[in-house]
Amino acid sequence: MENKKFIGSLHRPFNTRLKTCKWVCTFAEEYDGSNFKNDFFIHTIKFLYKHYTNKKEGINGLPSKKTVEILYEYILKHPNIDTDLTRFGNPSKKNYTDIDKKLFSNLKAVSYYITLSKKLALIDSKYSLTDDGLKFSKLRSSSIGFISLTSKEKEFLIQRILENDSVPFLFSIKYYHLKKEYQLTHTELSETNNEFLKLLDSFLGIREFRYKQSSWLNYIKVRESWIEDLELLSQSSYTLKANYLKLIQSNTESKFIYNKIFKIMINFENSLFKTLGNYRNFKLYLYQAYQIIKNDMFFDNIGYVNLYDIKEKLNMSFNDLEAMLNRLTTDESNRKKVFFNNIISAVDNRKRYNVKNTLVLNIRIKEELK
Secondary structure: OOOOOOOOOOOHHHOOOOHHHHHHHHHHHHOOOOOHHHHHHHHHHHHHHHHHOOOOOOOOOOOOHHHHHHHHHHHHHOOOHHHHHHHHHOHHHOOOOHHHHHHHHHHHHHHHHHHHHHHOOOEOOOOOEOHHHHHHHHOOOOOOOOOOOOHHHHHHHHHHHHHHHHHHHHHHHHHHHHHHHHOOOHHHHHHHHHHHHHHHHHHHOOOOOOOOHHHHHHHHHHHHHHHHHHOOEOOOOOOEOHHHHHHHHOOHHHHHHHHHHHHHHHHHHHHHHOOHHHHHHHHHHHHHHHHHHHHHOOOOHHHOEEHHHHHHHHOOOHHHHHHHHHHHHOOOOOHHHEEEEOOOOOOOOOOOEEEOOEEEOEEEEOOOOO
């Protein structure tokens, strides 16, 4: 089975409501113009203005109500709005005035609705509906609210995501559950996000994330916004709802990938999440032990403390201490606070600790660990 089903380059601007893909499809079904992006932007602003009329504030994942009102007035008063919008093809024109900034940023935001629709194979490169896009446009919309998804729309979108982005999506479902279950702190999220993306990267067998670390968090947030929008998980346990699990397992390929990922994420939970309590205590006690030993040292030794003294103070085995030290060096919030060396002032033949493939004997901690 192919394991490389994923949509690349999905960063934070895609953290939008999935209903916007339906807007793209219904607009494309009737469109016969020559500038799809600009015309869809104008249509979307007018559409949002109409639906925002009786609302006190905007909706998460969409342009704010105030911004929509300003842009709506500008569009109404501008006689050649379509021509005016073409100037934003030149990036140097985007920051002249406040309205220019709003136009440029929201043109860009709305264009992501179009791009996401392409990524899900609902429209083609010429903005024409695919067969799936036509099916989506024909589905009845919710009577509850203009941004709400019906059960059929949710099922349709899940199938499109599984077809185009099954690996990151299925990984993210389990990861979202783990983060909620273990109630991670901000500091712990940094560590687990880092390890999670390494796991995903390894599964896909690509170098997509290794050179884009600044966008990793956004990559996760996008999938989680879809999970929330589709209401995939129960509100009490954050586990996948039975009807959606059945939907995933109804397809042979997605079932195979889901089962494979599920086993991997169980191991991930055992190695990272179920040891969180021990790791939290380790960081606290390590810093305390380090301070006590350093303050009692006759020679300063530039702040370095022997790891065997730490081991004795913490009453830990050699292997357990080594494992925790290696975890510490991958912890994005703390790794830059810790330094190691192998310098000794007298003969010391004891076994060295292997930390990130380097043999070390001493540790220096620059500030309190979080």
